[in-house]
Every structure is written in structure tokens, then in C-alpha cells.
Amino acid sequence: MAGLRTRAVHGGREDFAALGVHAAPIDLSTTYPVPDQGVGGAALQDLAEGAASAASPVYARLHNPTVARFEQALADLEGTETAVAFGSGMAAIAAVIQAACTMIGLKHVVAVRPLYGGTDHLLTTGLLGTSVTYAAADELAAAIRPDTGLVVVETPANPNLDLIDIAAVVTAAGSVPVMVDNTFATPVLQNPAAYGVAYVVHSGTKYLGGHGDVLGGVVACSQTLAERLRQVRILTGAVLHPLGGYLLHRGLATLPLRVHAAQATASELATRLAEHPGVLSVRYPGLPGSDPHGLLGTQLRGPGGMLAFETVGDPHAVVRALKLVTPAVSLGSVDTLIEHPAALTHRLVDDDDLAASGVPAHLLRLSVGLEDVADLWADLDAALLSVRDRHLEPAG
Ligand SMILES: Cc1ncc(COP(=O)(O)O)c(C=O)c1O
Known part of the structure; x- marks a missing residue:
């Protein structure tokens, strides 16, 4: 098999030579002429039953060739038979819950x-008619019931970078399919399907697109599981727009380079932040003590470009004091992004539940981008010092 960088550049481009093109065509058709409507009907039937392609796409909610190229390229990177793309990461996750739980x-x-x-x-x-039991990773087996349709984990987890042993989760789940959200690791650093995970989910909005300009989601899985996901996608209309498919496919070509560059900078920043007087603690898979199960270097091939740290002073004041780092949710973009999970991405999770799952109130999440490490450090250092100094000033 060709190397990761080669596959990232060439995946999903198998039909280019026959088409005589160098860049992926963006097929914006919403409908496709079916002069023989019997043939069109048979194609519609195939797609409605979950086929990956048919004699005609018939209608853009059923199939789109631009999106299909991205799916093929992503499946190749994840090592799965296929992938099914959606209009956002949440649409992908909702479709997995519907396919694995509510539909059956x-x-x-x-x-x-x-x-x-x-x-x-x-x-x-x-919201989708399911109930949930939250369990610790090592107590999963006891939480499984006869009506359990899905086990859901994230590793590294958003926002505190907790690492979970995927193989152990798959074993504990037994015959219940496992969904791993692989958004933080990307297929560059981790391939959950290799450990028996049924559904590998990405918010493509993040590293896959990589430039903060496309919303999308994708599930890498077997052909059999994909059939039901495609049925859900067709019926709920959770499709990825072809322009999004084009941008996500283009993003994959540079994914390994971007992830490795962000990772090198993140490693440096994590080490420096751990020594900083304005920081209480740092969460980063590469730091000593952050990998109790020894997953780094095996399951997770590198610590990645995401980190989180607890501030001594007011986290909002730290964010306000930054001049270069972008104060925004989302992650995996070319620029470095910072956000306060308790206020934003995890606002709708109960404070007590957040604290119980290892997300302290002062935790800031940093998505390290592609800027020069010296400039990022100068910005973070100055902001943290200014807030810590204010914090230390005597009252009155
Ligand atoms: C780990 C993770 N999964 C899923 C999502 C949802 O993705 P989207 O915003 O593309 O719907 C996000 C969004 O922040 C995320 O961080």
C-alpha cells in the first residue's frame, strides 16, 4: 500500500484520467435527466436501498459524484470499505444514532x-428517541443492556484530550457497534477501524477541510453499515453540498502536512505552557502523565495539534488579552483558535457533569495552527502574564 501522504494526495481521483481533468469537477446538478424513466426508477430504487452508486444519480439528495470522491478518499485514509458524508459533523453523528439505534x-x-x-x-x-447511560471507559461493559444499540466515545476527547483505549472499548462493547469520533486525531494519527470500531466519525469542518471555510461531516465504515446511513441521509436530507465535498476532498491532500506541522508547534507550546506561572495544568497527550494506558505511539501515532490548559486567572481575561490567536470555537484551521469550553462548545452540558468528566471551569482549549511558534508563544505568554499579574494584585 502507498504511504499516507501519497494516498492523501491521490485518493478519490481514480476517474480523473478518463475525464481528462486535473482538479475535481464540481457537479452542481440537482437533477439528472432520465430519458428512460424505467432505468431512472431502477436507479432510484437502488440508491434508496443504500447503494453507493447507480446507473444515474437521479436527484442530488440521492447521490453526488463530487461528494462520492471525497468519501472514497476519506475511506482510503481510514482503512474502511467506504464512507458516507453529511452536511455537518452533527448530521453525521445523528445519522449514526438513527441507523444504529432508532431504525432498528x-x-x-x-x-x-x-x-x-x-x-x-x-x-x-x-432528541432522536434514545436514552443514554454515561459510563467510565473501564466500566462500559456493565452499562450495556439488551436494548443498547451503540457505544459512543471520543479519543482524544473534546475538550480535555482524555485518551481512551479503543481496543478495550470494542472488547467491552461485545456485539454492540462502537462509534469513535476521530475529529481530534484525524486519520493521520489514528485509525479506529483497525481496532474493530464500526463507525469512525469526523466533523470534516475541522482538520479535513482545514481552512475554516467548509461545514461537513463523514462516517467511515463497512459497506453494510453504509447502506443504512445512506438511507438515513436520503430521507433526512442531511446531504453534503457538492462545493463542500470539493473543499473537503481538496483539504485531504494537505492533511498530513498540516497535522504534522500543527503537532510540532503544539508539542512545543504544551511544554512551555506547563512551566508557565499563569497556568495551573496542561492537557496534552505528549506530556508526562497524560497517557496512563500507553496509547501514544501505538493507537495514537502522535500527540496532535490540540491542547487545553487551566488558567490561574480569569480565562476570559486571557482570551481578551490575546492579539494573534483567534478567539473562536471550531478547530483544525490554519490559524490558531482558542475558546472556553464551559462558556461555548460545552455550554449545554451541566456544570457538574463537566467537572465530573474532568473539564475544569478555567479550562481553555487551543487548536494550534500553522503560524510560527515564536509568535504564538509571545502572544500566549504576554496574555497569561498580564492576567496572572492582575490576579496577584492585592484587592482594593
Ligand atoms: C469532536 C467533535 N465532533 C463533532 C463536532 C460537530 O461537528 P460540526 O460542527 O461539523 O457539526 C464537533 C464540533 O465542534 C467536534 O469538535
Whole structure:
């Protein structure tokens, strides 16, 4: 098999030579002429039953060739038979819950916290007709019931970078399919399917697109599981727009370079932050003590570009004092982004539940971008010092 960088550049481009093109065509058609409507009907039937392609796409909610190229390229990087793309990461996660649980009457989910706040809220509210039991990773097996349809984990977890042993989760889940949100690691650093994970989910909005200009989600899985996901996608209309498919596919070509560059900077920043007087603690898989199960270098091939740290002073004051780092949610973009999970991405999760799952109130999450490390450090150092000094000033 070709190397990761080669596959990232060439995946999903198999039809280019026949088409005589160098860049992926963006097919914006919403409908496709079907002069023989019997043939069109048969194609519609195939797609409605979950086929990956048919004699005609018939209608853009059923299939789109630009999106299909991205799916093929992503599946290749994740080492799965196929992938199914959605209009956002949340649409992808919702589709997995619908396909694994509600569609077949197994309406119970077991999940390990912390999870991205949106995923947590979706499970906690039971919006899709499911109920949830949150369990510690090493107590999963006891939480599984006869009606459990899905086990949900994130590793490294959003926002505190907790690491979970995927193989142990798959074993504990037994016959229940496991969904791993692989958004933080990306397929560059981790391939959950290699450990028997059924559904590998990404918010493509993050590293896959990589430039903060496309919203999308994707599930890498087997052909069999993909059939049901495609049925959900068709019926709920949770499709990825072809322009989004094009941008995500283009993003994959530089994904390994971007992830490795961000990781080198993040490693440096994490080490420096751990020594900083304005910082109480740093969460980063590469720091001593952050990997109790010894997953770094095996399951997780590198510590990645995400880190989190607890500030001594007011985290909002730290964010306000930054001049270069972008104060914004999301992650995996070319610029470095900072956000306060308790206020933003995880706002809808109960404060007590956040604290219990290892997310302290003063935790800031940093998505390290591609800037020069010296400039990022100068910005973080100055902001943290200014707030710590204010914190230390005597009252009155
Ligand atoms: C780990 C993780 N999963 C899923 C999502 C949801 O993705 P989207 O915003 O593309 O719907 C996010 C968004 O922040 C995320 O961080």
C-alpha cells in the first residue's frame, strides 16, 4: 500500500484520467435527466436501498459524484470499505444514532464523557428517541443492556484530550457497534477501524477541510453499515453540498502536512505552557502523565495539534488579552483558535457533569495552527502574564 501522504494526495481521483481533468469537477446538478424513466426508477430504487452508486444519480439528495470522491478518499485514509458524508459533523453523528439505534429499535446508547458538547446534548436530551447511560471507559461493559444499540466515545476527547483505549472499548462493547469520533486525531494519527470500531466519525469542518471555510461531516465504515446511513441521509436530507465535498476532498491532500506541522508547534507550546506561572495544568497527550494506558505511539501515532490548559486567572481575561490567536470555537484551521469550553462548545452540558468528566471551569482549549511558534508563544505568554499579574494584585 502507498504511504499516507501519497494516498492523501491521490485518493478519490481514480476517474480523473478518463475525464481528462486535473482538479475535481464540481457537479452542481440537482437533477439528472432520465430519458428512460424505467432505468431512472431502477436507479432510484437502488440508491434508496443504500447503494453507493447507480446507473444515474437521479436527484442530488440521492447521490453526488463530487461528494462520492471525497468519501472514497476519506475511506482510503481510514482503512474502511467506504464512507458516507453529511452536511455537518452533527448530521453525521445523528445519522449514526438513527441507523444504529432508532431504525432498528435498539434505543439505548452507552457513552463515555467528555464528548463534544453537541454530541453530549444530543444524547442527553434524547432528541432522536434514545436514552443514554454515561459510563467510565473501564466500566462500559456493565452499562450495556439488551436494548443498547451503540457505544459512543471520543479519543482524544473534546475538550480535555482524555485518551481512551479503543481496543478495550470494542472488547467491552461485545456485539454492540462502537462509534469513535476521530475529529481530534484525524486519520493521520489514528485509525479506529483497525481496532474493530464500526463507525469512525469526523466533523470534516475541522482538520479535513482545514481552512475554516467548509461545514461537513463523514462516517467511515463497512459497506453494510453504509447502506443504512445512506438511507438515513436520503430521507433526512442531511446531504453534503457538492462545493463542500470539493473543499473537503481538496483539504485531504494537505492533511498530513498540516497535522504534522500543527503537532510540532503544539508539542512545543504544551511544554512551555506547563512551566508557565499563569497556568495551573496542561492537557496534552505528549506530556508526562497524560497517557496512563500507553496509547501514544501505538493507537495514537502522535500527540496532535490540540491542547487545553487551566488558567490561574480569569480565562476570559486571557482570551481578551490575546492579539494573534483567534478567539473562536471550531478547530483544525490554519490559524490558531482558542475558546472556553464551559462558556461555548460545552455550554449545554451541566456544570457538574463537566467537572465530573474532568473539564475544569478555567479550562481553555487551543487548536494550534500553522503560524510560527515564536509568535504564538509571545502572544500566549504576554496574555497569561498580564492576567496572572492582575490576579496577584492585592484587592482594593
Ligand atoms: C469532536 C467533535 N465532533 C463533532 C463536532 C460537530 O461537528 P460540526 O460542527 O461539523 O457539526 C464537533 C464540533 O465542534 C467536534 O469538535
